[in-house]
Amino acid sequence: MSQTTDAAAVPAATTGRPGLSSPADPGLLHRAITLLAVISLFIGTRADWNTAIATRPAIGLVITLSYAGILVLGIFALAVRSRCALVRVDAGALLVAITLALCSYALGGGMNDETVLMTQATHELVHGHAVYGQEWPWVFQHHHVAVTKTMSGGADYAFAYPPLAVVFNAPVYALIGAKAATFVPTVLLIVGAAVLWVLLPVPWRSAATVVCLGFPMLKGYAAMGYPAIPALVLLIPVVIHWPSIGAGGRLRRWDVVRAGLLGAACATHQLPWFLTPFLLVGLYALRRGELSGRVALAVVARFTAISAVVALAANAYFIVQSPKAWISGLILPFTQHGVLHGQGIMGLSYYFSNGSSRLDFYSYGSMLLAAGLLVLFMLFVRRLGPAAVVLPWCAFYMATRSQDGYYLMMTPLWVAAAATAPWSAFASAWQPRLPLGRRRAINVAVAAAVLLPAAVSVTIAAASGPPIRLVINDVRGDRGGISGLTLLATNTGDTALAPHFASSTGESASGYWTVRSGPAVLRPHQSARYVLVASGGRYSLPHRAHLRVRLRVFTDRPQTLSSTDIQVPKD
Numbered sequence: 001m002s003q004t005t006d007a008a009a010v011p012a013a014t015t016g017r018p019g020l021s022s023p024a025d026p027g028l029l030h031r032a033i034t035l036l037a038v039i040s041l042f043i044g045t046r047a048d049w050n051t052a053i054a055t056r057p058a059i060g061l062v063i064t065l066s067y068a069g070i071l072v073l074g075i076f077a078l079a080v081r082s083r084c085a086l087v088r089v090d091a092g093a094l095l096v097a098i099t100l101a102l103c104s105y106a107l108g109g110g111m112n113d114e115t116v117l118m119t120q121a122t123h124e125l126v127h128g129h130a131v132y133g134q135e136w137p138w139v140f141q142h143h144h145v146a147v148t149k150t151m152s153g154g155a156d157y158a159f160a161y162p163p164l165a166v167v168f169n170a171p172v173y174a175l176i177g178a179k180a181a182t183f184v185p186t187v188l189l190i191v192g193a194a195v196l197w198v199l200l201p202v203p204w205r206s207a208a209t210v211v212c213l214g215f216p217m218l219k220g221y222a223a224m225g226y227p228a229i230p231a232l233v234l235l236i237p238v239v240i241h242w243p244s245i246g247a248g249g250r251l252r253r254w255d256v257v258r259a260g261l262l263g264a265a266c267a268t269h270q271l272p273w274f275l276t277p278f279l280l281v282g283l284y285a286l287r288r289g290e291l292s293g294r295v296a297l298a299v300v301a302r303f304t305a306i307s308a309v310v311a312l313a314a315n316a317y318f319i320v321q322s323p324k325a326w327i328s329g330l331i332l333p334f335t336q337h338g339v340l341h342g343q344g345i346m347g348l349s350y351y352f353s354n355g356s357s358r359l360d361f362y363s364y365g366s367m368l369l370a371a372g373l374l375v376l377f378m379l380f381v382r383r384l385g386p387a388a389v390v391l392p393w394c395a396f397y398m399a400t401r402s403q404d405g406y407y408l409m410m411t412p413l414w415v416a417a418a419a420t421a422p423w424s425a426f427a428s429a430w431q432p433r434l435p436l437g438r439r440r441a442i443n444v445a446v447a448a449a450v451l452l453p454a455a456v457s458v459t460i461a462a463a464s465g466p467p468i469r470l471v472i473n474d475v476r477g478d479r480g481g482i483s484g485l486t487l488l489a490t491n492t493g494d495t496a497l498a499p500h501f502a503s504s505t506g507e508s509a510s511g512y513w514t515v516r517s518g519p520a521v522l523r524p525h526q527s528a529r530y531v532l533v534a535s536g537g538r539y540s541l542p543h544r545a546h547l548r549v550r551l552r553v554f555t556d557r558p559q560t561l562s563s564t565d566i567q568v569p570k571d
Contacts, residue, residue, distance in 0.1 A: 026083040030203035034086055035077045037093045037206035040214025041070045041100060048104050059103050066103075069096045083202065090206045094197055097213035098190050104216075105186045109223045116143050118225040119181040121159040122169040131159055131166060132318060133325025146508070151337040151556035153500035153512055160332035164268040164314045165227035185222040185229040189213075192233035196412055199240045204419040211412045221409055228409045231269035234261045238279070239389055239416040243425040245283055246299035249291050251306075259303045263310030270333060271410060274392035277374055280304060282388050285381040288430035296430075337556050339502075339509050344402025348462040351507075355466030355553075355561035357493060362400045365457030370395035372450045378431070379446065385426030389413040398458055400559070466562035467493045468522065468553050478569055481540040485513075485532045485551065485566070491522040497555040498522075501532050503539055503566065504550050511535030541568065 045063060052060035073096065076089045116139045121131050135157040140147045147155040159166075168188070173180035193212035197205045212218055222229045238258045245255045262279070265272040280300055287296035312319075318326045340350045340359070349356040373391045377384050384391065389410065396406040434442055474486035482503070491497055498521045502509040518530035541549065549566040 025081065026086040027203060030083070030086055031077065033204060033210075034090055034093065034206045035074070037090070037097075037209040037214055038070060038073045038077050040210045041066075041073075041093065041096055043214060044104070044216040044219075045100060048100070048107055051107050052103065056107060059106055062099065063103055066096055066100055087202060087205070090197070090209070093206055094194065094209045094213075097193070097209045101186070101190060101213050101219050104219055105183070105223055109220070111143055111145050112224050113140065113145055113147055114227075115181060115225045116140060116145055117159055118166065118169065118227065119178045121166045122173045122181055123178070125163075125166050126170050126173050130321055130325065131163060132329035133322055134158060148336070149339045149502070149509060149512065151339060151500070151554045151559050153498075153554070153556075156332065156336050156338070158329065158332065160329050160336070161227045161269055162267045162311075162315065162330060163318050164264060165230045167314070168230055168268075181225040182223050185225055185227075186219070188230050188233045189218055189222040192229075192236055192412070195233070196236050196240075196416060199237065200416070200419050204415070207415045207419070208412065211415050217408050218412075221405065226405075226409070228269045228271055228405075231265045231272050232410060232412060234265035234268060235272060235275070235410075235413060236416060238262045238265070239413045239421070241420045242279060242388075242417075243282070243286050243385070243421050246287050246303060247290075249287070249295050249299060251299065251302055255303065256306060259306035260310045263307035264314060266307065267311045267314035270330070271393075271406065274370065274395065275389065275410075275413075276307070278377055278388040278392055281374065281378050282381060282385055282426075282429075285378070285385075285429040285431060286426065289428040293430075337559060338401050339552075339554055340400050340561065341508065342396075342399070342402030343404050344397040344399060345458055345462070346398075346400050346402055349561060350563075353462075353465075354563045355468075356461050356464045357467035357558070357560045358461050358464040359400060359559040359561060361457045361461035361464075362398055365454045365461065366395045366398040368457055369398050369451070369454035372454055375450050376447055379434070379450075380443070381429050381431050382426045383423070385429060386417055386421050386423050388421070389417045398454065466553075467491065467495075467497060467555075467560045468499060468562035470551060470553065470562060470564040472551065472564065472566060475566060475569055477538070479541065479543075481534075481538045482549070482566065482568065483534055483538050484516075485530075487530050487532070487551070488527060489518075489522060489530055489553070490527040491524055494524045495558060496521050496523050497560065499530075499553045499555055499562075501530070502552045502554065503534070504552055505542060505547060509552050509554075510539055513539075 045066070049060060049063045052063055069092070073089055073092050076092075077086070080086050080089060120136045120139050124131050124134065137155075137157045140157060147157065149155050165185075169180045169184045172184050176183065189212060193208050196208035196212065200208055218229065238261050242258075245251070245258060251259070262272065262276065266276060280303070283303065284296055284300045287299050291299075315326065340346050346359075346362050349359065370392070373394060377388065377391060393407045393410060396402050434446065469490040469492055471488045472485060473488060475482060476484040489499060501513040501515065502511065503513070504510060513532040513534055516531040516533055519528050522528060541547065547568070549568055550563050551566050553562040554560070
C-alpha cells in the first residue's frame with residue numbers, strides 16, 4: 001500500500017500550510033472574540049440566578065435556560081467552520097446577553113444619587129416645573145441614598161447634567177412612572193449594543209456583546225439611571241469609522257447625521273464635551289492631509305455648526321425657562337467643589353497621607369493635562385489618532401473626583417475605534433512639522449514639555465502637608481460606633497480656614513459631624529478645642545479586621561484636607 005498522501009486532502013490545521021485553509025474560514029481573531037463573548041455571559045449570572053430563584057422563580061427559569069444557551073454557543077463557537085455559521089453564533093450570544101440584561105433589570109437593584117436625581121428631574125419636567133436651579137434634599141432623605149458632599153460643609157441636591165436624558169425619560173415616565181429613569185437607559189444600552197454589533201466589522205461584532213452587556217459594569221450604571229449611558233449610545237455611530245467624516249471635502253448624509261448625534265450626546269452628559277475637541281482636531285488633521293487648510297477648516301466648521309445647532313435645540317426649552325439656572329446646572333460638576341473621591345492620583349493626599357493644603361492644584365493639573373494631551377494629539381496625530389477616544393478621560397485621573405466610571409462608561413468607544421479607526425487611517429494626516437534633527441529625542445522633549453505643567457501641579461498638591469494639626473483628646477463610643485469626639489485643632493498656615501468635620505473607614509466620607517463647641521473659622525496659627533457629635537448621633541463602624549477610622553477635616557476656598565486616625569475604644 002502506498003505511504004504517500006495527497007497533500008490537498010490534509011486539513012490546513014494539520015499541515016500548517018495557510019494556502020489550504022477554506023476561503024470561508026472565519027479566522028482565529030473572529031473565533032477568539034466570539035468565544036470570549038460567550039464566556040463573558042457567565043459574569044454576574046450566578047448572582048442574578050440566586051436572587052431570582054429566591055424571589056422571582058420565573059426569571060430564574062429564564063436564566064436557567066440561558067445557561068443552556070451559553071453552553072451550546074460555546075460548543076458552536078469552537079466547532080463551526082464557516083464565517084456565516086460563526087456570525088450566527090455571534091448573533092446568538094448577543095440575544096442571550098440581551099435576555100440576561102433584561103432579567104438583571106427585572107430583578108431590580110440598589111438606588112443611588114443618580115437614580116433619585118434623574119427620577120425627580122423627569123418628574124418635574126413631566127409636570128411642567130423647572131428642572132434647573134432647584135434642590136430636592138427630601139428625595140435623598142426619603143430613599144436613604146448617599147449624596148455628593150461639598151468641601152464647604154454642604155451637599156449637592158440639584159440636577160447638574162444637560163437635559164436630553166431627562167427628555168428621553170419623560171414620555172416613558174408618563175406611562176410607567178418613576179421606573180422610567182432606569183428602564184430607558186437600560187433599553188438604550190441594549191439598543192447601543194445592537195447598533196455597535198451591526199456597525200462593527202464582522203470579526204469584531206461579538207466585542208460589542210462583551211463590552212456592553214457581557215461585562216456587568218455598564219448594565220449596573222444603566223440600571224441606576226446614569227445619563228452617561230444615553231450619551232454613550234449616541235456617540236457609538238459617531239466614533240465608528242470617524243476618520244472618514246468629511247472625506248473628499250464634503251459632508252455626506254451620514255456625516256450630517258453623525259454631527260447631529262454628537263450634538264445630542266453633548267446635550268445629554270458632560271463627558272462628550274471632553275471627547276469633542278479631540279474628534280474635531282483629528283478631523284481637521286485628516287482632511288488637511290488630503291485638502292488645503294482652508295477647505296479642511298470649512299469641513300470641520302460645518303460639522304461643528306451642525307453639532308452646535310442640535311445641542312442648542314435640545315437645550316432651548318430650558319434656556320428659555322431660566323438661562324442663569326441652566327448654565328449654572330451644566331457647570332455645577334466643575335464648580336461644586338465636591339469632597340475627594342475616586343481611584344485617581346488624589347489618593348496620595350486622601351488615602352496615603354494626612355492631607356494637603358493645596359488640593360486646588362489637583363484640579364489645575366487635571367485641566368493642564370487635558371490641554372496638554374490635546375496639544376500632543378495635534379502634534380502627533382499620526383501616532384495618537386487611534387487613541388482619540390481614550391485620551392480625553394486621562395484628565396479625570398488627576399481630578400479631585402476621579403471615579404473609574406468616567407473611564408469605563410465610554411469603553412465601548414475604545415472597541416469602536418480599535419476596529420474602525422486604525423493607525424493606517426491617520427498615515428497621511430497633517431501634523432505640524434517639528435524641527436529637524438534627532439527626531440525621537442525632539443519628540444520626547446516636546447511631549448515632556450507639554451505634560452510638565454500638569455505633573456508639577458499634581459506634585460505641589462501631593463507634596464503639600466495638611467494645614468490643620470489635629471490632636472484627638474477624647475473618643476466617645478465603642479467598637480460598634482462612635483458618638484462624639486473632643487479634639488484640639490491648630491491652623492498651621494497663614495490663611496484663615498473654616499473647618500468641616502467628617503469621618504471615614506474607606507473611600508467615602510461620612511455625613512458632616514455637628515460642632516457643639518468650637519469656632520467656625522480658625523484664624524492663622526490659631527488653636528481651638530472642638531467638641532463634635534456624629535451625624536445622626538452615632539457613626540457606626542463595620543466589623544472587619546484591620547479597620548482604620550479616619551477623621552477628615554475639609555475646608556473650601558482654599559480647598560484643603562487634614563486627616564488623623566481615630567483610636568476606637570475597646571469594649
